[in-house]
Every structure is written in structure tokens, then in C-alpha cells.
Amino acid sequence: MSTQAEIASVLQTAVQACAACRHELNDLEVTAWLAAIESFGPEATTKFLLNWVSTNSRKAPTVADLRKALDPSFVEEETALERLFLLVSRVGPYEAPKIEATGPLLSRAIENMGGWARINEIMPDRGDRFAWNAFAERFTAAFGTARSQEFQDSLLPPERRPALPTPKGLHEIGVRAPRAEADFLLTEATRAPRG
Secondary structure, three states: OOOHHHHHHHHHHHHHHHHHOOOOOOHHHHHHHHHHHHHHOHHHHHHHHHHHHHOOOOOOOOHHHHHHHHOOOOOOHHHHHHHHHHHHHHHOOOOOOOHHHHHHHHHHHHHHOOOHHHHHHHOOOOOOHHHHHHHHHHHHHHHHHHHHHHHHHHHOOHHHOOOOOOOOOHHHHHHHHHHHHHHHHHHHHHOOOOO
16 A cells, blocks of 8 residues: 555656656646545556656656556557457458457447447448548547546446457357347237236
8 A cells, every 4th residue: 555655756756757758737737636645556657657758758758658667458549449440340240359359448449439340331442531530439429428437437346347248240149139039029929818
């Protein structure tokens, strides 16, 4: 458990790293840095800041930069869209990619866009610039929603968090469809007659 003095010291280091790049942190940024330091720990955050300063970057470090460096599950929109394009190209609609290949955030975005089979159906060729831009905008909206869902889920206790959606390919959907149809017909047959 980190002490308040350690956290304050690391926050001061972050303020100095930003000041070296002529950026003054506002109150919201300070709050974000505090949360990040508590989340990743003072040692890891200090190592990140020292590494950042050693690169002589003119850009001030951000919490997003820290997350990119320390959180393997953190994905930006552009990276996620590129990963989605590669997965569609390599896997196709019949088999779904594993959750390890997509990550939790991209899985949510896939679900928000209608599922794996639907994305394979609507993803345009990159050569068609206008169609690709429209798809990218739709993906941006779905990805933003996925981020919001991830944040909302993080506010819930672990036992109340909903299950992470996993992409389903056409083969898996096809196998499940007859079972669901049979269940529906069985339910209809056992219902008491109206009258």
C-alpha cells in the first residue's frame, strides 16, 4: 500500500516533467495523475516519468501515455481499428477471434457494432476512402461506447460486473440457432391453449 507522501512525491515528479515541457497541469489532470499513481503504483509511475524525461521529448507526459506504457490492455482507437481490420482479413466471418486477440475493449466495440459476423459483412475495402471513413466513424462511436461501458463496469463490485461479450463467428451462431429454435418451439407447444 502506497503512503500519501509517496504519492505526493510522484505527483510532484509528474508536475515537474510537465513543467519541463512548458505544460501546467490543470485540476482535472492532477486528479487523473493521482488516480493513475494509485492504480499503477509510485515505483512504476516514477520509472515511467524518468524514462519519459530521458527521451528529451518536447511533449508533456499524459496519463494516456502512462497507460500505454504500463497497461497491456489499453488500446487507442486507431490501434483498435487497425487490429480489427487485420482480424477480419485473417480470421473471416466463420470463426471468431479469441478474446486474447481482441482484448476486452475491442470485444465490446465489436458487440456494439452488431457482432463479429455483422462487422465482416459491413467492413468496406480500404481502397474505398468514403466508405472506409464512414466505417471508421461508426467504429469510433462504438469504441467510445465501449470505453464508457468499461468505466461503468469498473464502478461495480466485481461480483456484479456483467460478463464480457465474446465475438461469435457464423459457425457458432449456426450451431446455436437450431437449439434456440427448438427451445422456442418446445415452449410454444407446452403453453396452455388460450380460450
